Amino acid sequence: MAKVLVSDPIDQAGIDILSQVATVDIKTGLSSEELAQIIPEYDALMIRSGSRVTQEIIEAGTQLKIIGRAGVGVDNVDVNAATRKGIVVVNSPEGNTIAAAEHALAMMLALSRYIPDANASVKSGNWDRKSFIGAEVYKKTLGIVGLGKIGSHVATAAKAMGMKLLAYDPFISTERADQLGCRLVEMDVLLQESDYITLHIPKTSETTHLINADAIAKMKPNARIINCSRGGIIDEMALYNALKEGKIAGAALDVYETEPLGDSPLKSLEKQVILTPHLGASTTEAQVNVAIDVAEQIRDVLLGLPARSAVNIPGLGPDVLEELRPYMQLAETLGNLVGQLAGGRVEQLVVKLQGELATNKSQPIVVAALKGLLSQALRERVNYVNASIEAKERGIRVIETRDAAVRDYAGSLHLEAKGSLGEHSVTGALLGDSEIRITDIDEFPVNVPPSQNMLFTLHRDMPGIIGKIGSLLGSFNVNIASMQVGRKIVRGDAVMVLSLDDPLPDGILDEITKVSGIRDAYTVTL
């Protein structure tokens, strides 16, 4: 039975799903060293933001097939290292959207009405009403940075509270912003005009310290900023200085440059600052959602099925997979075939999508072709996750082309591999919904299904040659299952494609190439 390690607190609903297919060990609070030490025995790792999955841990995870992040952000996982090792990384893109949006709204209101300090004051025996005169959000301007899933929900709720909305998101259309009642503006305008600013963006090299001393200097003196997205997007020292000097009115933070938050000067500030310990996703509902979402994906991957929200298999969502799966199978078979025909080191692969396939998404097809191409060299180490990276690291140049006008079959795929030993091409198509046919070898037309043991020859089309090959195979006790010749002109060059019941014994290929009229011979195992 597979083994899953759960290294952060996960709702029982997720554990129950994992337990259907695996032995589940829950070990929270592990140090990186402890995690690296025990990870070799696990097939899957399920985490939240508390575990940092470094390259060392991934390297140590020799059995790991999947890392499941029960939440949105995968910035605590070295996704590149996982991709290189063919480990699928999945998350739950929507499971905690509402929780995070509501936390940001709660922070905005709590900050405006000094609720945490007023509460602490009453609980310590005071009845102080003068110190907590707040501000209304009604008719104030809210600047939303990042109008994705969480930012959009914040916009809808804030609109209902009577706020005016500005948004900055370079990847969102004006139509989408309009739909949400937001005026799409440049960042500087948002900084200058907003009474409240809320951040809902990922942490990237571009967004790190997006809110720095310069940005804060552009904000209104009554401005309050809320960050429930990722630590490090605000420069905490610059924020502290601005709050201390009264340059802006307040800040509410849920996330920090370093978590848990250590000895930060922000803790010394009073009612103008609210700090929560990364609670954005901490609702019962969100925890059930993300646990189920990610546990189901881990279960599926352990059962050999695709994951619906893999962050390192771009373009391979469940809908795409469903539609393209037969063509991906075709691409993988042809990739494997052309790789073996080319032999040696392949330097370039041309992937040509033809007919109806030309209108489809090419990326999954290319990935599948590369997986097939590399499978002889890398065996089970290559998969849909790492095929592109492995190809890049081997210096294989990939060229994609499309030709919708090719109509021999509804859709067909043509691959050309150029390598250290020469150049070969294959074409294939689907018969019915999923039956694969090889329809062309080195531009000679054929029509054969792939089989496990195959022999291909390039020869002169002349009487007796097929018989000689048949006798030779017979003398080595190799049974021929089917045979076909493809030629362009009578008595010109031709290819012979044989499907064999048995693998070819060592040495027979040399004998075949000695037969008069045979120019080349290749064995292929699919």
Ligand SMILES: NC(=O)c1ccc[n+]([C@@H]2O[C@H](COP(=O)([O-])OP(=O)(O)OC[C@H]3O[C@@H](n4cnc5c(N)ncnc54)[C@H](O)[C@@H]3O)[C@@H](O)[C@H]2O)c1
């Ligand atoms: N505090 C928490 O517990 C908590 C919970 C859930 C999510 N999050 C974090 O919230 C953030 C947003 O999550 P989401 O689910 O809405 O993501 P999302 O991908 O749906 O939206 C992110 C938006 O940011 C925009 N964006 C990207 N780069 C930008 C840039 N340089 N400037 C402006 N906009 C940019 C994108 O176009 C996108 O619309 C993520 O960082 C996520 O990790 C935090």
Ligand SMILES: O=C(O)[C@H](O)COP(=O)(O)O
């Ligand atoms: O990215 C996320 O989903 C949030 O930061 C929540 O993280 P958590 O699940 O570890 O609380």
